Amino acid sequence: MNGSRYLSSERSSFIPQDTTGDAVTRAIVMQTVAGGQQQEDLVAAKNHAQWVANPPLPPNEWVDSKIYSDEGIFNEELEKIFKKVWIPVCHESELPNAYDFRTTTIAREPIVIVRGADNQIRAFLNVCPHRGMIVERRPAGSFLDGQPSGNPKRMTCMFHGWQYDMKGNCVFISREKEGYQDRLCKDDIGLRRLRCEVKFGGFVWVTLEDNPSVSLEDWAASAFSCLRKTLDAEPLEVFHYHKAIVNTNYKLWHDTNCEFYHDFMHYHNRVTGFNDAYFARKNEAFEHGHIIVGTFEVNYDKYEGFESRAELSFPHLPPNQWYMIDLFPGMNFNLRGSALRCDIVTPLGPNKVMIEFRGLGLKRDTPEERMTRINHHNSIWGPFGRNLHEDLIGVQGQGTTMLPGSEDRHILLGRHENQTIHDENGMRHYYSEWAKWMNRQASDPSKPYERPAAAAAE
Amino acid sequence: MENTNIVRDAIYRATMLLDGQKWDQWLDLCDDDFKYEIKSWSPEINYDMTYLQLDRKGLASLVKLLPMHNTDHSPLTRHTTVYSVDVAEDGKTAKAVSSVVVYQTMLDGINSHIDSGESRLFLVGKYIDTMSIEDGKARFLNREVRLENRRLDKGSHWPI
Known part of the structure; x- marks a missing residue:
């Protein structure tokens, strides 16, 4: 019995291949595999000195993993950031x-x-x-x-x-x-x-700061501009809630929401997304450390058993669009055509975070419409859905290598692709904001924040 | 009494097939119109939630495509106890309620060097089954997995 139970595990270790006949997906996967093999032949593994040496990138293109694992920095984040900013709580x-x-x-x-x-x-x-x-x-x-x-x-x-x-x-x-x-x-x-305050689609926002440095409107309006008309068109309603407590740093979860390079991890996203329009999606940075990822039309029907979401698109949106708003310091609003997801992080320790997942539809949904939205939401984002499980395995794997007391390492944020979907400018923008709030450099948190040279010259 | 035993036997066989990841054989116990749901009541949002809803075709697609996905391969072990079986007066259908507790024996979910081999409580809930009875065999028409959990951590790709 046990032997057979592990058999399916072995099957799933196959290199992902495109079973739908999508040539683009197959080409990208094979290119990745071929590139990896070439690299293995050309580049030697590193000794300790080489491993801990700074990467050949500017300091704003990597961070020290201490910012994910240090208890003191974590406690400082609660005081300097989480007690000061606006948080959507429900x-x-x-x-x-x-x-x-x-x-x-x-x-x-x-x-x-x-x-x-x-x-x-x-x-x-x-x-x-x-x-x-x-x-x-x-x-x-x-x-x-x-x-x-x-x-x-x-x-x-x-x-x-x-x-x-x-x-x-x-x-x-x-x-x-x-x-x-x-x-x-x-x-x-x-x-x-x-x-x-109740704002941006009916979310309830709270700050512990009696005199916040900016109003809620000024804090988030620019980031919400791409979806504000949609979210404020009519009342929304929560239909999904579950929570995950995982052993990783809250910023690593937010990083995963900010970068789409990890779509290589998601078979679903490769099959339904990897096309020219996908690779043209822009990462756009906004004041206060927020970013958005621009939209494109997802081909849901390329994944067996999935369907177009066009009939239940949120108001004022073309069919099957996918918007992502990531708010500093760790909140995410994710609209895939017919269903809105919101992630709220509650950091519990340097290596422990609770993430609350909500799914929302339109309050006026008929029972049939609501059930369809719920199924659309769950197919990817539910606790038994295709992508969320993979995302959580990913960040918990990072948490495993960055336990408090583990050796500090460099975490790279250095991809440049004209600020498109696999560019890592979103994370660079986030850590630039983090550095200001913390008065620490993300690449060397023992040093105080320094304004970037370009900004200082203005 | 015989029909009650037939239903109970089918539920226990389904448990063993699910534990063994013998998905096709599990689906063979299910009617062509089989409906499968994972649900949970949330006192947090005051809403009866559906976490997964699939028909037989959808389940077949799911288990076919999951090997293409990255997943936690830690096997699940279901402890099922059939609490009640109510056979319809005509003897053709039955409703059954079973307690189910699901343990996860860690394999590759986190850090296998430390965690592999450890069994953890994963889910607590009930199976609420509707069965057809014909020619001495019970087949699943509907299964609702009614979970108590709303904290699900990494969750799972696999039918419960």
């Missing part, structure tokens, strides 16, 4: 009714998102100011129902029964007068409110 459709709530975490700080009786969505630290108990323990639900320690329409800390309204005001302290006399009262107490 979608408004997850809180459709007054008193609905959702809980989340940014930079180790627990957060509760609530929709008030006035229909406004607000965010608070999910921390009771009394003794530091987490106020709401569930991932989502409604405060309309009473809890064992508290009343309906209240956020109640179960520990000592302190209660808060949907605006974060403290409205009840158990035995208040008996314990505090006139020294402390409800007005002195309240939840910590956080800046919160």
Whole structure:
């Protein structure tokens, strides 16, 4: 029995070949294989000194793997980046009714998102100011129902029964007068409110910074410009949620969303995508470290069992388009014609990240339309889909070689292809922004950030 | 009682064939109109989610093309216990509910030097099956894999 179980593993180690008769795919795969063999004959493996030597590329075209593995740098990232920027934490459709709530975490700080009786969505630290108990323990639900320690329409800390309204005001302290006399009262107490906005397709954005350096609009509008008309055309709704906790650095996940050179890993993408229009897709950099990858028409029907998504294209889009928006420091919005995917990273350690995956369709979908969108989403991006599994194996493999304490190495970002799909300008742009926020050079994080020569001369 | 045993036997045979990655033989236990779904209720988004939905033809395409994909080859072992079998009055169909727990024995998923050979709990859920019964044989008309998990880490390419 066991022998047969491993047999299919051996089958899948075959060099990928095009079973659909797509000559372009076959040519690219064979070219890659042939090139690899030639290179093996010409280039010797490296000794340690050669291995650790700087690559023959400018310093902005590689990074030191310490930025993926160092505990100190990780903690600094939480303080200097994640506590300062705007983070999309959920979608408004997850809180459709007054008193609905959702809980989340940014930079180790627990957060509760609530929709008030006035229909406004607000965010608070999910921390009771009394003794530091987490106020709401569930991932989502409604405060309309009473809890064992508290009343309906209240956020109640179960520990000592302190209660808060949907605006974060403290409205009840158990035995208040008996314990505090006139020294402390409800007005002195309240939840910590956080800046919160609903924007860019109904996503709920939160920042821990009371005075963010830029507004949410200025933070992300330019990157969303390619899809804003589409995402804001009508209400969206989340139909998919799952999470992955993998042993890798959050930036490595974001890198994978920022570069498409790794499409060689994806049989599906090679078969449905590798054509002239694919290779002409542009990587475009925007202020604040964001990038987008330009669109092209995907030939879904080139993969056996898959179908065109043209009939359910999101509003204002031509059929079967594929847009990708990558926001610094690690959020991704990915629209493949009929389904929108959003990845939100929650870094848990230098070598550990939680990624929450959401899929969205149009709120007005009929049941049949919704099921089709779900199947389109799942076929590639679901936890049992073709591509997501491969992506997660890839970044976990990187995490395996960059454990805290492992030898620092150079991670190359040096491909130049006229800022098209396999150019690595997107990652270079990201690490240029990272360097500014961290005041560290990504290629040598022991050195402070230096403005690029061209920028300094302006 | 005999029909109940026939249904139970088919579910256990399916488990062994899935564990053995004998996909074609597993599909031979399924009707031409077989429907397969992996679903999970999400309290996070308050939504009954579908993680995978395929008919028999779609499953056949999936297992045919998966060898072209990079994948985690760590084998899955399903522990199935049939909880209930309800045979229709005419004796031609039955509904069965089984508990299923799926273990993953690590092979090449992460760092094989360290992890290979270790068995980990991978999935917890139920099989909710609809079967046809004819000539003393039960065939799968519908299988819903109802997962409790919403944390799925690397996930899987393979039918559960």
